[in-house]
Amino acid sequence: MYVRFRAPEVDYFSGEEAPDSRGDLILQIEQADGWYRGEVAWTHEEAAEDLLVRFVESLVGAGQYPGDDLFDPTHIFADLGQLLQIAYKSATTGMFEPLTSVVEYCPPQWVITSTHLIGASRKGRFDYAIPIARINEPRWSQHMTEKTWIDEDSFDRAFSVAKLLFSAGKLAVKPPPAKGEPPF
Numbered sequence: 001m002y003v004r005f006r007a008p009e010v011d012y013f014s015g016e017e018a019p020d021s022r023g024d025l026i027l028q029i030e031q032a033d034g035w036y037r038g039e040v041a042w043t044h045e046e047a048a049e050d051l052l053v054r055f056v057e058s059l060v061g062a063g064q065y066p067g068d069d070l071f072d073p074t075h076i077f078a079d080l081g082q083l084l085q086i087a088y089k090s091a092t093t094g095m096f097e098p099l100t101s102v103v104e105y106c107p108p109q110w111v112i113t114s115t116h117l118i119g120a121s122r123k124g125r126f127d128y129a130i131p132i133a134r135i136n137e138p139r140w141s142q143h144m145t146e147k148t149w150i151d152e153d154s155f156d157r158a159f160s161v162a163k164l165l166f167s168a169g170k171l172a173v174k175p176p177p178a179k180g181e182p183p184f
Contacts, residue, residue, distance in 0.1 A: 004028040034170030037062050109151040110158035114172035117162045132173045
């Protein structure tokens with residue numbers, strides 16, 4: 001299971017939140033392949049502990065709670081903190097293209113964005129990018145194992161999750177239609 005963080009829709013011309021906005025942050029629960037399983041909205045008036053209780057209750061209600069031994073809900077905020085730090089660092093350290101639309105961080109080296117699978121080189125900068133639209137090309141796994149700087153576990157996890165999300169159409173770049181399907 002994964003959590004996708006969504007901010008409420010905002011009308012940038014008026015600065016007003018969209019009428020269907022239910023909170024300051026929405027935690028959307030998804031399976032690894034991107035299928036929606038539910039969501040929990042969080043407002044700034046609510047304590048984090050209360051949000052996490054409601055989040056666990058929604059997992060139980062969806063039949064997706066893995067049990068106390070396998071799930072620590074506080075990791076949700078730790079993971080969000082890591083994502084925000086990576087995005088901030090990429091935006092403020094002079095990267096040619098700062099990371100945007102980060103979907104998942106696969107520590108210690110790979111980030112899935114809505115358009116790319118991006119890896120950090122030996123210098124610790126996120127400067128190696130695989131376009132998501134090319135994720136199904138057969139050469140990537142072999143090509144990447146030839147790199148001496150790669151963290152194979154981080155890459156394997158990021159690559160497999162990116163392929164699942166791409167195939168499910170859950171990234172900004174949509175997979176091509178199956179043969180015989182109309183192009184619309």
